[in-house]
Amino acid sequence: MRAGIVVFPGINRERDMAIALELSSGHKPRMLWHKDSDVTGLDLIVIPGGFSYGDYLRCGAMAAQSPIMAGIRAHAERGGHVLGVCNGLQILTEAGLLPGALLRNAGLRFLSMDCHLRVERADTDFTRHYQRGQVFRAPLAHGDGNYIADDDTLDRLEGEGLVAFRYATTEGEITPHANRNGSARNIAGIYSPNLRVLGLMPHPEDLVDPLMGGTDGKPLFDGLVAALAA
Amino acid sequence: MARDVNQALAREFGLSADEYARVLTIMGRTPSLTELGVFSVMWSEHCSYKSSRVWLKTLPTKAPWVIHGPGENAGVVDIGEGLAAIFKMESHNHPSFIEPYQGAATGVGGILRDVFTMGARPIANLNALRFGDPALPRTRRVVDGVVRGIGGYGNCVGVPTVGGEIDFHPSYSGNPLVNAMTVGIARADRIFLSAAAGIGNPVVYVGSKTGRDGIHGATMASTEFGKDSEEKRPTVQVGDPFVEKLLIEACLELMATDAIVAIQDMGAAGLTSSSVEMAGKGGVGIALDLDAVPQRETGMSAYEMMLSESQERMLMVLKPERQAMAQQIFEKWDLDFAVIGHLTDTGRIVVTHQGVVEADIPLDPLAEQAPLYHRPTVETPKRPPLGEVADPVGIMAGLLTLVGCPDLCSRAWVWDQYDSTVLGQTVKRPGAADAAIVRIEGHARALALTTDCTPRYCLADPEAGGAQAVAEAWRNITATGATPLAITDNMNFGNPEKPEIMGQFAASIRGMAAACTALDFPVVSGNVSLYNETEGQGILPTPAIGGLGVLEDAAHAVGLALTPGLDLVLIGETTGWLGQSLWLREITDRQEGPPPMVDLLAERRNGDFVRAQILAGAVRACHDVSDGGLLVAIAEMAMAGHTGVSVTAAPTAPAHAFWFGEDQARYVLATADAPAVLAAARAAGIPAVHLGKSGGDALTLADGDTISLDKLRATHERFFPAWMNGLEA
Numbered sequence: 001m002r003a004g005i006v007v008f009p010g011i012n013r014e015r016d017m018a019i020a021l022e023l024s025s026g027h028k029p030r031m032l033w034h035k036d037s038d039v040t041g042l043d044l045i046v047i048p049g050g051f052s053y054g055d056y057l058r059c060g061a062m063a064a065q066s067p068i069m070a071g072i073r074a075h076a077e078r079g080g081h082v083l084g085v086c087n088g089l090q091i092l093t094e095a096g097l098l099p100g101a102l103l104r105n106a107g108l109r110f111l112s113m114d115c116h117l118r119v120e121r122a123d124t125d126f127t128r129h130y131q132r133g134q135v136f137r138a139p140l141a142h143g144d145g146n147y148i149a150d151d152d153t154l155d156r157l158e159g160e161g162l163v164a165f166r167y168a169t170t171e172g173e174i175t176p177h178a179n180r181n182g183s184a185r186n187i188a189g190i191y192s193p194n195l196r197v198l199g200l201m202p203h204p205e206d207l208v209d210p211l212m213g214g215t216d217g218k219p220l221f222d223g224l225v226a227a228l229a230a
Numbered sequence: 231m232a233r234d235v236n237q238a239l240a241r242e243f244g245l246s247a248d249e250y251a252r253v254l255t256i257m258g259r260t261p262s263l264t265e266l267g268v269f270s271v272m273w274s275e276h277c278s279y280k281s282s283r284v285w286l287k288t289l290p291t292k293a294p295w296v297i298h299g300p301g302e303n304a305g306v307v308d309i310g311e312g313l314a315a316i317f318k319m320e321s322h323n324h325p326s327f328i329e330p331y332q333g334a335a336t337g338v339g340g341i342l343r344d345v346f347t348m349g350a351r352p353i354a355n356l357n358a359l360r361f362g363d364p365a366l367p368r369t370r371r372v373v374d375g376v377v378r379g380i381g382g383y384g385n386c387v388g389v390p391t392v393g394g395e396i397d398f399h400p401s402y403s404g405n406p407l408v409n410a411m412t413v414g415i416a417r418a419d420r421i422f423l424s425a426a427a428g429i430g431n432p433v434v435y436v437g438s439k440t441g442r443d444g445i446h447g448a449t450m451a452s453t454e455f456g457k458d459s460e461e462k463r464p465t466v467q468v469g470d471p472f473v474e475k476l477l478i479e480a481c482l483e484l485m486a487t488d489a490i491v492a493i494q495d496m497g498a499a500g501l502t503s504s505s506v507e508m509a510g511k512g513g514v515g516i517a518l519d520l521d522a523v524p525q526r527e528t529g530m531s532a533y534e535m536m537l538s539e540s541q542e543r544m545l546m547v548l549k550p551e552r553q554a555m556a557q558q559i560f561e562k563w564d565l566d567f568a569v570i571g572h573l574t575d576t577g578r579i580v581v582t583h584q585g586v587v588e589a590d591i592p593l594d595p596l597a598e599q600a601p602l603y604h605r606p607t608v609e610t611p612k613r614p615p616l617g618e619v620a621d622p623v624g625i626m627a628g629l630l631t632l633v634g635c636p637d638l639c640s641r642a643w644v645w646d647q648y649d650s651t652v653l654g655q656t657v658k659r660p661g662a663a664d665a666a667i668v669r670i671e672g673h674a675r676a677l678a679l680t681t682d683c684t685p686r687y688c689l690a691d692p693e694a695g696g697a698q699a700v701a702e703a704w705r706n707i708t709a710t711g712a713t714p715l716a717i718t719d720n721m722n723f724g725n726p727e728k729p730e731i732m733g734q735f736a737a738s739i740r741g742m743a744a745a746c747t748a749l750d751f752p753v754v755s756g757n758v759s760l761y762n763e764t765e766g767q768g769i770l771p772t773p774a775i776g777g778l779g780v781l782e783d784a785a786h787a788v789g790l791a792l793t794p795g796l797d798l799v800l801i802g803e804t805t806g807w808l809g810q811s812l813w814l815r816e817i818t819d820r821q822e823g824p825p826p827m828v829d830l831l832a833e834r835r836n837g838d839f840v841r842a843q844i845l846a847g848a849v850r851a852c853h854d855v856s857d858g859g860l861l862v863a864i865a866e867m868a869m870a871g872h873t874g875v876s877v878t879a880a881p882t883a884p885a886h887a888f889w890f891g892e893d894q895a896r897y898v899l900a901t902a903d904a905p906a907v908l909a910a911a912r913a914a915g916i917p918a919v920h921l922g923k924s925g926g927d928a929l930t931l932a933d934g935d936t937i938s939l940d941k942l943r944a945t946h947e948r949f950f951p952a953w954m955n956g957l958e959a
Binding site: 010012015019055056110111139205 | 381386388470473476646649669
């Protein structure tokens, strides 16, 4: 798997993502500078977490206008894989590659804690090493993770099986308490219609080493490596 | 700002009549406004340490592993494998009272710059926070703003906030303390210093543009507050963590080359202190052309530019042949890069603005003739012994009160707003162990980090309190299995012109020095914050300690969470010391008696034993016994692990004194092999007692008194969310 990580100014989880990708694939990912637009020769492009452009406008709005986004858009249109985490999901929604938007957390405070995610389908290249309905743990770290979209869009996402993960209890129940940021229908991550673009708020890349408290996030990267080994 | 320079203006700028007379002697004429500004900030308490220097010099600062002690931007210690840990703690107390969010945020930003300016990538932030009476609405507003500010800056800049401490006491109501600590990692052979060299070399300004914010911030930090302190809001700076993040990446990219001769961040007193200190340390002169300074406001005067404390700025001396390459790196990161002067052989700082020389000051006298005060001291009288104290409530009621009180309740509400996992190396997050454990990327090695101080002990006996703060930091590092290496200190005190305050300062230093020596735990960096008084009311003496230790293998670290089926063993001697204990304060409303004695030999012996047991693999969990005493320590281990405890040990002192006394040098170990640990302790002459076993979902004493973990946890977790949501105070 040839992976690249986009570095926007203000991104801060690119090192975490590089560690997770290298651990699963055995290869160091390529770092992609936001002012470049050449992303050819890659199987997977990752937009990591952080505060691109300080999030001083709407989160992700500035980054979505960067030169590299044209390359990412073309990559996605060719059927390439894209993973956006946290600020990455915000950027993908601002760029129109995924529907909806992210608002301030319901409690209006930054949230840094572990959450539990229920895997809504296990037949995608991102989730093939999880089971459907499986619950895994992942750290949250965001101020604007409250997913919103109009009802038609939410119905379509659910109807077409494009909800990737939902905030759940450890037993897999979908409850308001498990949904700390207030996301619509407990949605934590969504796919594009071809299931090749995934955006999610929590950070599976920060839970790939037993020393850091667990390996719940590792199957996502192992699955990608298995799917994209070429 | 056309003002006549005279003694009245000097007074307004914080210079005494004597100090102003000295300025006149050095200059041989009346100084210009800009020159007076330079003298006043360089000779402020904040920049010159004029009241504290004579005492700070008595602290032990050396050890074989110390690479740079106090005097650089931060302390540097060798942690093995060719790596150095660079760290420092610094206060932002005065700004945080005036404007809590920006005060705390820029405190984090400032300490980060002190660390990456030396070539280190910051890998962890910690803090030590003190707030006033929770019953005051203002306290709630300050807590909210400070916590948001620390998170707002640290989360954005992408450095995990992994630890800290929070105390409440009415003495901080008008003077909250915000002490921020940053730890970074560099190659031991790639440390960058601030001494300028090379006559003619360019002086380069990078980072944010200069505005009118923070002018005279260092002077403000050197006076007491009165009723008008709200009017000082314009002296508080505004932080931009996004630019700081860019500055970190650009500086580290440049530091991978050989371009930099010297580098220093522009912190307190901004361009003045950075240029004066770099040139002064290098024994050279410096010429600055302020027309070249990047400015975000129009019409700024030389005075304003020299004293601005605009954030996220650095000053560097570069090799001339590397200037173009350096400029490319900063432009790549969209940061300002401007050559604003050059080094000279004059030994003077000469500041030119719009063709006019606005300041021309000899550097040696500015540094060497800086005021130095041996201020009078008065010893704090010893507190009389406490005598017998009856228990009015019973053990379990006392335990519930303690685990729920503001000083001991769960800090989850606070930690949940700090990103503690970014960078992917956080082995023990806040609350998981006595010290935070952060692994070094690409290595098995990890750092153990903590901040500690018990100000109520320091008030009652500053010498014992100073020793206790150092000992507790050492103990918290030891309790994870790490080897303590060095500390940074943040000395927060009241008005040093009062002999009793200066006496607190001197005695605290004495206690700290004794502990540092006994524990091989030298001071490598630090900061002093005096004049923490509002309307004559001083804070508790608060020598906050930031401790750093190292583990050769992060996998050896232990936390405090219990698992079922383990034996609990108490290490250290229990006499039932209730003087200055939290139990005495929370249950009987008394803040009396002497604080617990700190037996440094026992600390050393017990701690070395505990560490050896952990590294031998005999210990599954470990927690030091501190605020609240033994039963609180056991309860904290139980709550952290969601596992109950059946205590079988009988008190060897009156029950409340045994369970809640705060005797020092104690640890609770959880082990699967109690006989071996007890035998090893006996062989080493270490006091050790088998306390009981872990399991179940309640904390039960030998006499059958019991409390469910659910009830303990509900009480423990109630205060912050309820208080901050305004439901109850």
